Amino acid sequence: EAGVAQSPRYKIIEKRQSVAFWCNPISGHATLYWYQQILGQGPKLLIQFQNNGVVDDSQLPKDRFSAERLKGVDSTLKIQPAKLEDSAVYLCASSFLVVASGSPDTQYFGPGTRLTVL
Amino acid sequence: AQSVTQLGSHVSVSEGALVLLRCNYSSSVPPYLFWYVQYPNQGLQLLLKYTSAATLVKGINGFEAEFKKSETSFHLTKPSAHMSDAAEYFCAVTRGGGSQGNLIFGKGTKLSVKP
Numbered sequence: 001e002a003g004v005a006q007s008p009r010y011k012i013i014e015k016r017q018s019v020a021f022w023c024n025p026i027s028g029h030a031t032l033y034w035y036q037q038i039l040g041q042g043p044k045l046l047i048q049f050q051n052n053g054v055v056d057d058s059q060l061p062k063d064r065f066s067a068e069r070l071k072g073v074d075s076t077l078k079i080q081p082a083k084l085e086d087s088a089v090y091l092c093a094s095s096f097l098v099v100a101s102g103s104p105d106t107q108y109f110g111p112g113t114r115l116t117v118l
Numbered sequence: 119a120q121s122v123t124q125l126g127s128h129v130s131v132s133e134g135a136l137v138l139l140r141c142n143y144s145s146s147v148p149p150y151l152f153w154y155v156q157y158p159n160q161g162l163q164l165l166l167k168y169t170s171a172a173t174l175v176k177g178i179n180g181f182e183a184e185f186k187k188s189e190t191s192f193h194l195t196k197p198s199a200h201m202s203d204a205a206e207y208f209c210a211v212t213r214g215g216g217s218q219g220n221l222i223f224g225k226g227t228k229l230s231v232k233p
Contacts, residue, residue: 004161031219033220040127040225040226041225041226042122042208042210042223042224042225042226043162043208043221043223044223045220045221045222048219048220056220091161091162093161093162095219104150104169104212104219105219106164106167107164107219107221108164109154109161109162109163110161111159111160111161112160112161114159
């Protein structure tokens with residue numbers, strides 16, 4: 001079974017530039033997550049999709065970050081314009097479970113995109 | 119609100135020694151708890167998860183964790199460390215599945231294994 005794919009793996013940009021990250025979840029996984037992992041910290045959820053709808057984007061800085069999952073499969077996370085504090089690893093994860101409550105299914109993580117903002 | 123505290127940002131053990139990584143949680147509802155491992159330049163891999171079926175949870179690579187409600191703890195152990203165990207370990211908590219399934223992570227503990 002193929003894992004969660006992410007690209008690019010590394011990206012270096014200057015502040016105020018734009019950047020986009022792509023994620024392709026495991027086939028059949030309805031739920032997709034984007035996490036931000038700043039150096040020395042644990043991952044923090046940015047946005048959660050269920051199929052092509054947003055379930056939770058309460059921690060997404062909406063003035064500069066946007067994400068979409070138009071066909072309920074792959075997803076794109078965009079930052080425009082980037083700030084120095086956006087330097088982090090952006091992790092995409094997916095899981096199979098769709099139901100509204102109950103025991104959580106396992107989230108499978110991609111390798112991440114390491115963003116450096118200069 | 120839920121939170122996780124991992125005690126010790128860096129733990130160093132000798133090869134063959136006991137590994138103990140500490141995790142305490144705070145949750146107003148029965149929690150679901152996870153341990154993930156992250157190797158350099160890689161994503162997170164699930165080691166084990168507690169979903170209320172059994173308090174002692176066995177995971178991959180010889181790791182296990184015990185859920186102790188009275189101590190609000192979910193410490194990760196391995197009887198004998200191997201060099202390949204050197205990595206960063208994250209404890210995480212969630213309220214449930216679906217819309218409540220987002221993970222709240224601790225800050226991580228970096229495990230070093232000395233030969």
